[in-house]
């Protein structure tokens with residue numbers, strides 16, 4: 184049983200999944216605050232459904248990459264490449280999680296359920312095969328990666344068909360807030376992932392993945408990491424600009440953006456694994472922290 188739990192955690196990529204789900208459940212609470220009513224049962228359904236959907240996407244990803252994962256140190260101990268789980272077992276688990284998770288989300292909001300299926304397909308069946316072909320994969324993967332806040336936010340609203348039940352729901356509430364949350368997470372993924380791709384480059388090469396912007400640890404890739412890190416500064420001001428993020432959030436996100444820019448610059452100058460790792464750790468803290476602060480410093484829009 185202990186072994187199964189450990190294998191299940193590796194199949195769904197537990198830590199990554201928990202952060203993805205965190206971003207969706209914070210967005211749900213922001214959506215609920217915007218509406219003026221937090222329905223906690225629905226929050227629980229979103230959190231469980233989001234976990235199942237993300238777990239399913241990661242399960243499919245590990246099924247598709249089972250042979251490649253054998254070649255890399257960071258992935259060789261996953262249950263499929265290590266031979267502790269069969270493809271059939273992983274398929275059953277992933278299908279079950281995908282179907283059940285989608286049903287839960289559709290129950291909350293139809294559009295949220297639809298976007299979840301879209302995210303699974305885009306991540307598992309477009310991004311995953313593309314990883315071996317071109318660094319463009321990272322750009323493609325950033326779309327499903329940024330969808331969770333959008334999904335979580337919409338899940339807080341009752342649906343009527345494709346639309347929303349409340350006639351009084353304003354355009355700002357339904358378009359601006361969720362899409363800004365999407366954009367923040369979208370842009371965040373570039374410094375996040377390129378820093379990881381730099382640190383793990385030797386390992387990635389073993390499996391033939393070329394995911395740095397130029398496929399190499401060169402000056403252009405370092406510049407791209409730097410630019411993507413600096414972009415987090417203007418991106419972090421968007422909630423204040425649109426009037427739904429307060430000053431506390433803005434100060435925290437500006438500080439995070441400056442930290443990103445500082446380590447990005449240090450990395451540009453030194454181009455070592457140690458400096459890339461600083462950018463990577465900044466990314467691990469930046470997203471959950473700014474999202475949490477935004478929840479408490481959120482100003483509902485008219």
Ligand code: HEM
Nearest residue numbers: 198199202203206257321324325328329372376379467470
């Ligand atoms: C283009 C999109 C993304 C790519 C390519 C990507 C890639 C990766 C990879 C390869 C790792 C593993 C690093 C290692 O083996 O040490 C990782 C770790 C991580 N990612 Fe991402 N990621 C993306 C988007 C996201 C998103 C949207 C989130 C959360 C909202 C996220 C959260 C995390 C966290 C928390 C970790 C560290 C936990 C762990 O290593 O298990 N990532 N990412």
Ligand SMILES: CC(C)=CCC/C(C)=C/CC/C(C)=C/COP(=O)(O)OP(=O)(O)O
Nearest residue numbers: 236237240244299302303306324327328331
């Ligand atoms: C709502 C929903 C279904 C969202 C799916 C989103 C999801 C799992 C986003 C993570 C994004 C991503 C591209 C991770 C990298 O995996 P990788 O394949 O590069 O990691 P690996 O090399 O460790 O396998």
